Amino acid sequence: xxxxIVLLLVCNFIDCTYKAVDELDVYKYVGDWYQVYQDxxxxxxxxxxxxSRAHYKLLDDGRISVLNEQIDEDGKKDQITGYAYxxxxxxxxxxxxxxxxxxxxxxxxxxxxxxxxxxxxYSIVSDNKGLSLYVLARDVDRFFKLYNxxxxxxxxxxxxxxxxxxxxxxxxxxxxx
Numbered sequence: 001x002x003x004x005i006v007l008l009l010v011c012n013f014i015d016c017t018y019k020a021v022d023e024l025d026v027y028k029y030v031g032d033w034y035q036v037y038q039d040x041x042x043x044x045x046x047x048x049x050x051x052s053r054a055h056y057k058l059l060d061d062g063r064i065s066v067l068n069e070q071i072d073e074d075g076k077k078d079q080i081t082g083y084a085y086x087x088x089x090x091x092x093x094x095x096x097x098x099x100x101x102x103x104x105x106x107x108x109x110x111x112x113x114x115x116x117x118x119x120x121x122y123s124i125v126s127d128n129k130g131l132s133l134y135v136l137a138r139d140v141d142r143f144f145k146l147y148n149x150x151x152x153x154x155x156x157x158x159x160x161x162x163x164x165x166x167x168x169x170x171x172x173x174x175x176x177x
Contacts (some may be wrong), residue, residue: 020092028115029120030064031056034136035170035172036136037134037155039131039135040163041131041166041169048072053069054068059083060164064096066081074177080100081100085098087104088128093109100140105127107111110124111123121138121139123136142160
């Protein structure tokens with residue numbers, strides 16, 4: 001617990017030099033994603049889960065419904081719901097996410113992969129402080145075959161190379177329960 005408090009205090013002094021993407025077509029962003037990388041900061045929330053997936057759907061009011069699920073370390077399905085939206089006059093890759101029973105948080109889309117079958121093929125997501133890291137892919141095998149090296153280079157350039165935010169592979173094997 002003390003480690004979490006120290007980390008949160010440090011967060012106030014971290015300054016990120018990156019920005020979100022200038023263009024984000026939400027119609028190409030919605031759908032199913034597999035999380036291929038996380039960071040140590042995410043372990044606070046996701047613990048030792050595996051097979052993390054996100055399901056996004058555009059709602060009539062313009063918000064995006066969010067269903068995040070994973071298999072927890074006991075082999076049980078764990079999920080949380082919420083929504084993402086543009087707060088105030090934000091646009092582009094600067095979204096805010098509100099998950100059940102958790103304070104709202106920045107959801108910044110930092111990089112998008114090519115469009116395949118009308119959807120972005122991967123996405124690099126963080127917050128405004130560079131604490132959290134979510135690398136999402138439509139197809140895990142295709143990601144590691146085609147994009148992994150370029151994404152790892154991007155993550156290095158974006159500053160995801162510190163103890164707490166260095167990329168950690170999300171286990172996407174044995175995902176049926």
